[in-house]
Amino acid sequence: MGEIEGTYRVLQTPGSRLGVQKNSGVSTLEPGQNLSTAMASSPARTHERDLQIKIKMLDNTVEVLDIETTMLRLAVKFFPPDPGQLQEEYTRYLFALQIKRDLAEERLTCSDNTAALLVSHLLQSEIGDFDESEDREHLKVNRYLPNQERIQGKILEFHRKHIQYIENIFSLCFHSIFWFSSPPGLPVDHSQLSSLVLKSPLGLNPAFPVNLNAAGQGSSPLLSPVLSDAGGARIEEEDEMKRKRYPTDKAYFIAKEILATERTYLKDLEVITVWFRSAVIKENAMPEGLMTLLFSNIDPIYEFHRGFLKEIEQRLSLWEGRTNAHVKGDYQRIGDVMLRNMRTLKEFTSYLQKHDEVLTELEKATKRLKKLEMVYKEFELQKVCYLPLNTFLLKPIQRLMHYKLILGRLCKHYTAEHRDFADCRNALKEVTEMTSQLQHSLIRLENFQKLTELQHDLIGIDNLTAPGREFIREGCLYKLTKKGLQQRMFFLFSDMLLYTSKGVTGTNQFKIHGHLPLHGMLVEESENEWAVPHCFTIYSAQKTIVVAASTRLEMGKWMEDLNMAIEMAKKSTEKSDIFLKPLPNSPPPGSSDEVSLEQESEDDIHSSRSSLDRQSHHRANTTMHVCWYRNTSVSMADHSVAVENQLSGYLLRKFKNSNGWQKLWVVFTNFCLFFYKTHQDDYPLASLPLLGYVVSSPVEADGIQKDYVFKLQFKSHVYFFRAESKYTFERWMEVIKRATSSPARSSLLLPKDEKDRHTD
Known part of the structure; x- marks a missing residue:
């Protein structure tokens, strides 16, 4: 085998590249000896030479220590090429x-x-x-x-x-x-x-890889959005030591929750104030009047919360004793910071009251201006926009609700004699006054936001945001057709019921198959008649359809909400045109006394109305798509509860195939866990929708030998997460349980006077 021609160079050793002198040593061989002869001829005692160690002291004096009969152990360290x-x-x-x-x-x-x-x-x-x-x-x-x-x-x-x-x-x-x-x-x-702590590294560690689809799992995009097991494994012992150094008072962990959720909230505001602003300015897509209306209302709020976040960070630093340790006893509280900032925040109430107008005008402009509509849709595809864009406009009012809940938790924790109790109680009064003023506005905004979100995701309807219409429930049911039971997405509103199918083309939108007005509608259970489990029949003036739910619980939710909505429609004195106006592409109404068995058309199969002007690769973690994949449903009452149960913070995720744990910044919002490497990241690395998941503590068979671990399971998909304290563990269990279990009734369907009493 011949030599390969070319230019060769000697690679430097890591030591020489770091500036270390070349390796050198002192020979212990006598003149004329080599290593083999010396080993053969020397007595055993020769190998036990005294070891002399020189130690240079701080005053530059040198001390020599003689150590006899010392056995040295060689540790070989292997470095990966990457x-x-x-x-x-x-x-x-x-x-x-x-x-x-x-x-x-x-x-x-x-x-x-x-x-x-x-x-x-x-x-x-x-x-x-x-x-x-x-x-x-x-x-x-x-x-x-x-x-x-x-x-x-x-x-x-x-x-x-x-x-x-x-x-x-x-x-x-x-x-x-x-x-x-x-x-x-x-x-x-x-x-x-403790005496050998090294100086912190320079922070040049590369980001770890992410695997959003674990091998061996189904094709559903909802079943395996999990981070890779690579990186971050060696943190268990470090986490234990950190836990010992920081305070253990419950109030401290409540304050940490304020800090963590405030960081997430500020990042959410930046989606509008930084990222969306940049997108519309770059394309010159938004009229000047709308630009002024939008950003003049949200910029002052953003600037206020930037300063508020810095105050919370400084207070937590003092509380943890990281700085000014001699005065830390005066700073182990958060009530004074909250009171001062809640009073300042009251000055921004007028800005918050204009968010209704901002949402409405933005929606009108996107319908009217094609360029703005295109920029809007393209921006929603960016990683930084991890939720529907207009969801971020609701965050300022929703954040007030969070302050109210967390201050209430602090007041319950403290005794009346505690030095922080009075400030927390007064701060709670201030924020309660604001939430009382904005509660009805928030309900209206959340409904409008949901209607506009559905408007973008549904093909075949253009007037979904008609005045007076309220969203009630969305979810998956199986409709009886000539081909048998076919999966459909149903959407219940205060005036009608829509049913749709999911397109099979590049767009993830749902195409409307039909709509049924609620006036004159009747719903009854029909399992015995059709011999189909969890089956019920919907009679309307236009047609009669038979549907089946995935479980008896789901059937109960649908029948309860349908009957309540029908009763409310009966009491309505006005019959607006929106109740009876035909929708595009709706099948012709059939006889009211026979069951309509829907025919699967070529248009349904190929979803030919891909609507190029509305094409959009929507996220698979929106509630609509999660309900489709998980065969479940979500009501507006569920959405309202989920808003109250948002949480952020660092968690440890257990690796699937080892005992290692990986530290991640986790945000829980909109029924979904979003995973980040740190709280400073602008967009999530992966997400895990939790609808259908059950949260519990690990059992003995799981083999988890750690404290504060909770288990998430959906069918065969199991994940373990570990919190830093008992309080944090209980909070994660609480918010996930509350957000993923449906309330008994929907307050949105109560009469107005009852609704007012309910919200007050």
Whole structure:
């Protein structure tokens, strides 16, 4: 085999790239000896030479220690070829130092943008968050790149985007090292480690990969949106140590919940104030009047909450004793911060009252202006817009409800004598006054938002947001057709019942097959007549249809809501045209005394009305699509309960095939868990819709030997999540249980006077 021609170079060792001197040693062989002869001829005692250790003290004096008959243990450390797979913080630290040296010596081949980004991380590790004057002064003294002056502007621009990295360092646990006499991979005792804590790494660790479709599972996009098991496995011991360092008072964890949910809320506001603004400005798609109406109402709220979040972060830092430890006793409370900001927030009530107008005008403009409609739809496809866009416009009012609930929880926790009780009680009074003013507006806005969301997702109806119409329930039922039972999505409103099928083309929209007015409708159970489980018949003036639910519970929900809606329709004194106006593409009405067995047409099968002007790849985690895949339903009352049960925070997710746990930032909203690597990420890495899931504590057979773990299960799909405290564990169990179990009745169908009493 011949040699391969070419140019060869000697690769540098990691030590030489870090600036370490070349390896050298002192020979213990006598002149003329080699290693083999020395080993054969020397007595055994020769191998037990005394070991001499020199220790250089801080005053530069040197002490020599003689250690006799010492056995040295060799620890061999293997490094993966991909730096992104480095797990231990010390090896990441060495890798970061190597990057730093390679940048300075122009050994790292990369673009100017990449070099500037790397240097910005180095700046962040040296001086913390962005400060232009401090940055420029530091760059004058320290040279990270040969051409540093030329790209200094880019370096500063990148550093400006790194927010609160130093705050995160406080939450990092001690970095594990192992003794030569210990097996690699096991952390040393905490008391030993305290004197050996290494400086935090530079934070250059790459993002871990994400797997949204685990192998071996079904094709449904809802069944396997789980993060990869790669990365983040070695955190159990660190998490235990962190738990020991921080306060354990319940009030502290309630304050942490305020902080976590406030971070998520601010990110939600940025979807409108930063990302959507950028999209419409770039395309010049929004009229100036609408721009002013939208952003003049939400920008002041956003700026207020930015300052509010900083106050909460500072208070939690003091509470945890990370700074000013000598005065921390005066700061182990949150009521004064809440009271001060709730009083300030009252000044923004006028802005919140205009959100009704903002939503209405935005919807009108998107119908009227094709360019704005296109920008709107394209923006909803972006990762950062993880919910329907107009959902984010409801967040400011919904956030007030969260403040009310969490302040009520604090007041229940404190005794009347506690120094924080009075402030919490007064803050609760302030926010209760605001929510009372905005409660009816919120109900109206949530209904309008849901109608517009359905308007975008349904093909064959253009007047869904007609005045007076209220959404009641959506979900999957099986309709009896000439081909047997066929899956359909049903939508119940205060005046009519729609049924649709899901398109099989590129669009995930649902096409309307028919609509039934509620006036004159009758619903009765018909299991015996049709010999179909959970079956009931719907009689209307136009036609009669037979449907079946997936469970008896689902059948009960539909029949209860249908009967209540029918009763309310009977009491209605006005019969608006919207009740009887035919919808496009509706099948012709059949005889009222015979059951209509729907014929599957070619149009149904191929979904030819893909509607190119309305084509949109909608998310599979909207409630409409989740109900379709999970054979369930959701009412407007469920949506209202879900709004009250939103939660954010760090959780540990158990890997499927190992005992490791992965730390993730988790947001629970709209019946769905959204997973992020950190709270600073702009968009989720994956999501897990929870409709149909059951939350419980692990049983012995699950083999979970940790505290504060809850289990999520849907059929064969099982996930384990671990909280940091008893309070946090109970909160996650509570919000998931409440949001995924339906209320007994829908208050939206009560008469107006009863509804007023209910909401008050």
